[in-house]
Amino acid sequence: MSDTVKEIVITPNDKQKQFFESRTRYTAYGGARGGGKSWAMRMKMVMLALGCDGIQILLLRRTLGELRENHLFPLLSLLEGVAKYASTEKEFRFPNGSRIRLGYCDSENDVLQFQGQAYEVIGMEEATHFTERQFFALTESNRYSGQMKEPFRPRMYFTCNPGGVGHDWVKRLFVDRIYRGAENPDDYTMIRSLVFDNKFLMEHNPEYVQTLQALPEARRRAMLYGDWNAFEGAFFPEFDYDKHTCDAFDIPKEWIRFRALDYGLDMTACLWLAVGSDKTLYVYRELYEPDLILSDAGKRIVQNTAERENIRYTVASPDLWNRRQDSGKSGFDILSASGVKRLVKANNARIPGWRVLREYLCTGENGMPRLVIFRNCKNLIRTLPLLRFDTDVTEDAADTPHEITHAPEALRYAVMSRVPDRHKQAIPFRSSLYTFDTPKREDGYGDFIAY
């Protein structure tokens, strides 16, 4: 390496500056195509390496090909004469002891190679291409390496677009800001940027915006405008946060109330619903808790219900009526013993059930939907737009990722319990939002009765 000083001059845009300045534990940047994400990530890593002696940095993409194209080649040119590249280890070594290692996690278990290592900074490019399990595994390696002289609080930086296997966890942490257990909301910052924020691209390649504008609608909403509820394959594209959610209000005493339960040891999803005077359904409370045995699930449901609520019935998965061979007891018996009374077997016909739910989500002539969810029901609101179409069974929802299916299934049981039997099979599939060639909606199916 020569003694000549190489000057690197960069001109970040305002959003990129905010990204550079963020000091929270986890900072995400982007949320749409072309916002200058990869550039910002690369520059941030280089600035840290140059500015913090001895810092150990890991920069990740999902595949080797993406890593080479997006980061290795630009970094080789940017850091020529500044840092030495060791190709076997895929790392840039700086004279001040700093190191940027480039890595990828092609398969789920590739992440294990970083176990036991320590990086003060981890940059995850296109975070929605990584699974939540990979993210959590990497957080274990995000710690003090012992090679820095100055104190430094470990951090992770992310760039992301909607869609992909990791859509759910990235959206939860950075967009919906729903936190569990020990997760601290102050640790998460999202800096949203669109292609319009990328002055460089707007000047040099303005046609790129037209390319994004020409995408199919849902993908365009996601990639051009960063709409996290719009990604392709959404099972309920009708779902609109503004229309289908409302702030909690006091439910009039005379409204009918009932519950809907989808039980599994992995997740108990129970919804509390009320039927408005105009037959609109309001979901006003949810229980969403993993690892509850059935008797405890029953107790939690009872604890979460005030006496005065006067629950008319609880509709629940039909398998709860099966008797267990060892005990001779059914789920129905166990729930009843826990205090959950007036249990009703759900109609579990999936496709008719999804159709009914779709009808409830669609807006009527007055522009209002027939189903509204109180904003405190965060898991239902989070998971409903994440459901995707099953790739094998037309009109059914995919049952993966399994975690997101529980609350929508409970909601399906709920709406099916409001529809008279003669209508259940008769509702046609709404075709307007999809490319399927199916009959148009006929009138007459909107009169859902309130028992």
Ligand SMILES: Nc1ncnc2c1ncn2[C@@H]1O[C@H](COP(=O)(O)OP(=O)(O)OP(=O)(O)O)[C@@H](O)[C@H]1O
């Ligand atoms: N501040 C900047 N100065 C100079 N060039 C920039 C700047 N920001 C972004 N660019 C350039 O704009 C182009 C698009 O940026 P980049 O690849 O970082 O966007 P992206 O958000 O990662 O896009 P994608 O969604 O396709 O991954 C690249 O050529 C990049 O080098």
Ligand SMILES: [Mg+2]
């Ligand atoms: Mg990029």
